[in-house]
Amino acid sequence: MRPDLNLLVILDALCRYGSVSRAAERLSLSQPAISHALNRLRAATGDPLFTRSGRGLVPTPRALALAERVAGIVAEGQACLRPEAFDPTRDAMRFRVGVSDFAGLTLVPQIIAALMVEAPRAIIETQPVGPGLLRQLEEGGIDLSFWGTDPVAAPFHHQPLFEDEYGLVLRRDHPALMVGAGRITLGDYLGLSHAVVSLGDPGKSGVDMALARDGLSRRIVLVSPSFAANLAAVAASQLVATVPIRLARNLPDALVQVPLPIEVPRFRYGMIWHARADASPALRWFRGLIGRVVGEAA
Incomplete structure (x- = not known):
């Protein structure tokens, strides 16, 4: 027979209050329901558990032996169902974040600096992003990811962080700069040899689309x-x-950034997470920290 764990809650109340009427009041049950549950407890334990004394109940030795264990089980069950809380100053938490090296170079340093002050026991675990990113979010392999393309539909959530534009980076002594007196024409741009980033997305970049x-x-x-x-x-x-x-704000001395000779639309950058992680107090706090830190940097 499957055990009825509700009986433990009733036994705990009877032990605490020593009265069927008071136990019924505390549990919002009728007195007949409490009496029926007590009969089931007696049948299950093979012990009377309580005897009457005046208007109250006196626990038997078996009931006294069970009282502390049952109270612990009931308290643990209540704790499991209590709304989760997160105290960043005291709680340990591992935040698993999908990060391209763009985010790793431009966002993560400021975020980790703030985290070390505001959540000293927390850890950021970064993971590279790729074609399987949405599946990782859905399956719980990562908690959130930075996101540089259009928002995706439910069950994913998206929060924009900033907009940015592109610039051209090349060596300070690049021949194209020497010829063009510090500027690059469209003809120069098309004739140069380019290094591009691809994260496995088959689509064209904003530059190539322009x-x-x-x-x-x-x-x-x-x-x-x-x-x-x-x-x-x-x-x-x-x-x-x-x-x-x-990304071009902190270039080494050997490199320089110059304007593009073609108009490329600004792009939006944000973060995404799965609905499964939306209600977590710790992750809500962490997303708030990211939004604040990135906003201050912008």
Whole structure:
């Protein structure tokens, strides 16, 4: 027979209050319901559990032996059902975040600096993003991810963080700058050798879509998943890279950023998460911290 755990709640109330009427009042049940449950408890334990004394109940030795264990079980059950809370100053938490190296270079340093102050026991675990990102979010492999394309439909949630535009990065002593007196023409741009980032998305980048509208294309020599690797290659060669301005803010001395010779729409950057993670107090707090830190940086 499957045990009825509700009987433990009733036994706990009877032990606490020593009265059928008071137990019924505390549990919002009728007195006959409590008496019926007591009869079932007696049958299950093979012990009377309580005897009458005046208007109250006196526990038997068996009831006294069970009282502490039952109280612990009931308290643990109540704790399991209590709404979750998160105290960033005291609670340990691991936040698993999908991060491209763009986010890793431009956002994560400020976020971890704030986290170390506001949630000293928390950990950020970054994971590379790729074609399986939405499945990772759905299956709980990561809690949230930074997101550089259009928002996706339910059951995913999206929060915009900022907008950015692109600039062209190349060596300070690049021949194209020497010839153009510090500026790059559209003809120069199309004739240069480009390093581009691809995260496995089969679609064209915003830059290539802008060029394609005018029937143009650029010469791509290096494709990698890393802005940092591309900028290292640019610093060591005559490659150029079209990158978000936010990334170009802290270039090494060997590199310089100049305006693009073609109009490319600004892009929106945000974060996404699955509905399964939406109600978590810890993750809500963490998303709020990200929004605040990124907003201050912008």
